[in-house]
Structures are given as structure tokens and as C-alpha cells.
Amino acid sequence: MHSGRLITFEGLDGCGKTTQLEKAKDWLTEQGYDVLKTRQPGGTKIGRQIRSILLDPEHEELQPESELLLYLSDRIQHIQETIIPAKATGKIVLCDRFHDSTVAYQGYGRGLNLNSIESVVAHCIKPYDPDLTILLNISPETVPLRLEQREEYAEKDRLDLESLNFFKKTAQGFQVLAAAETERYVCLNGEQDIEVIHQEIVAVLQERFQLG
Numbered sequence: 197m198h199s200g201r202l203i204t205f206e207g208l209d210g211c212g213k214t215t216q217l218e219k220a221k222d223w224l225t226e227q228g229y230d231v232l233k234t235r236q237p238g239g240t241k242i243g244r245q246i247r248s249i250l251l252d253p254e255h256e257e258l259q260p261e262s263e264l265l266l267y268l269s270d271r272i273q274h275i276q277e278t279i280i281p282a283k284a285t286g287k288i289v290l291c292d293r294f295h296d297s298t299v300a301y302q303g304y305g306r307g308l309n310l311n312s313i314e315s316v317v318a319h320c321i322k323p324y325d326p327d328l329t330i331l332l333n334i335s336p337e338t339v340p341l342r343l344e345q346r347e348e349y350a351e352k353d354r355l356d357l358e359s360l361n362f363f364k365k366t367a368q369g370f371q372v373l374a375a376a377e378t379e380r381y382v383c384l385n386g387e388q389d390i391e392v393i394h395q396e397i398v399a400v401l402q403e404r405f406q407l408g
């Protein structure tokens with residue numbers, strides 16, 4: 197039996213992490229691993245309700261602190277309901293975003309002081325830190341271009357409507373996080389071809405965990 201792991205995918209909106217997560221899931225499944233693909237926000241029943249509150253473009257009145265606490269609520273629920281049980285049964289959990297997104301988006305993007313949530317994070321989230329975080333770097337200028345391509349099949353959500361400056365600050369947040377935790381983070385160039393990135397991810401999984 198394989199020991200359970202949590203691997204997270206991070207990056208700016210439109211960086212391609214959802215596509216890459218799906219491809220990594222297919223590859224790991226082909227290798228015979230038991231994989232759970234999930235996401236934040238929205239990886240539980242309660243989380244899906246939280247997600248719809250968070251991403252509804254009509255919710256212009258949502259306060260930054262309310263937004264922050266909703267992301268945390270979703271995460272705590274998801275860790276307890278989904279991640280812990282899945283890891284306990286040996287699954288490889290591939291999660292689309294985790295706490296790094298809160299630090300990057302709410303901390304750096306919105307400029308919120310995250311000290312107020314420190315004790316909750318220390319007790320409820322930090323003990324479950326990912327084993328590996330794959331950060332797909334794209335330029336903040338690429339965000340609207342990628343979201344335009346996506347418009348055919350999805351409406352823009354509340355955060356997609358943020359300014360270039362917001363995405364620049366958020367991108368900087370991810371760089372600070374990656375530099376502070378070089379063991380956990382692998383940074384890849386998300387502007388490359390989908391297949392090239394996938395092969396890089398496969399190589400990382402093979403090297404880090406001897407998977408495949």
C-alpha cells in the first residue's frame with residue numbers, strides 16, 4: 197500500500213493548473229495509484245455553497261475580511277471531510293489550490309493583514325501542509341488573455357474581474373511563498389506548451405516520490 201500524499205497546484209487564474217491536475221491524475225491512475233482530484237474552494241458539499249458565494253460576480257458588497265474567512269471555512273471543512281480521510285486510506289490527493297492561494301490572493305493581492313487568522317491557521321491548516329506544491333508561473337498580463345480563451349465555456353467569476361495590479365501583487369505573493377519553502381515548492385513555466393508542462397510534472401513526481 198502507498199502512503200497518502202497531498203499535492204497542490206497553485207498559480208494565477210488561467211495558469212493552466214486545472215488542466216495539468218487532470219493530466220497528472222490520468223498519469224498517476226495509469227500507473228496504478230489511487231488518486232483523488234479535488235479543489236478549494238468547493239471540494240465538499242458545504243464548500244460548494246461557500247464557493248458560489250465567493251465567486252458570484254454580483255456579490256460586489258462582499259467584504260475582504262468576509263472573503264478571507266469564507267476561504268478559511270471552506271479549507272477547514274475540506275481538510276477534515278476530504279483530505280484527512282483520503283490520505284488515511286493511502287490516496288494521492290491532488291488539490292486545485294490550498295492555503296498558499298489565501299496568502300497570495302487575500303494577503304498580497306488584497307493587502308489584508310493575515311495576523312488575525314494566525315492561530316486558526318496554526319491549529320487547523322498548517323498541520324496538513326501539502327507534501328508538494330506545483331506552482332505554474334504565468335505573467336499577470338497573461339491572465340486576461342487566458343480568461344478570454346476560456347469565456348467560450350465559462351463565465352468570468354468575481355475574482356477574474358480583478359485588475360492587473362491585483363494579479364501583479366498576487367503573483368509576487370506566490371514568488372515570496374515559493375522562495376521561503378524551496379523544499380515543498382516546484383515552480384514551472386506555465387507559459388509553455390501543455391504537453392511540455394505535463395512531462396515536467398511527471399518528472400517531478402517520479403523524482404520526488406519515486407512514483408511511476
Ligand code: TMP
Pocket residue numbers: 209235236237251267292293294295296297298299301302355356
Ligand atoms: P479557481 O478558479 O482556481 O477554482 O479559484 C477560484 C478563485 O478563488 C480564484 O480566482 C482564486 C481565488 N482564491 C482566493 O482568492 N483565495 C483562496 O484561498 C483560494 C483557494 C482561491
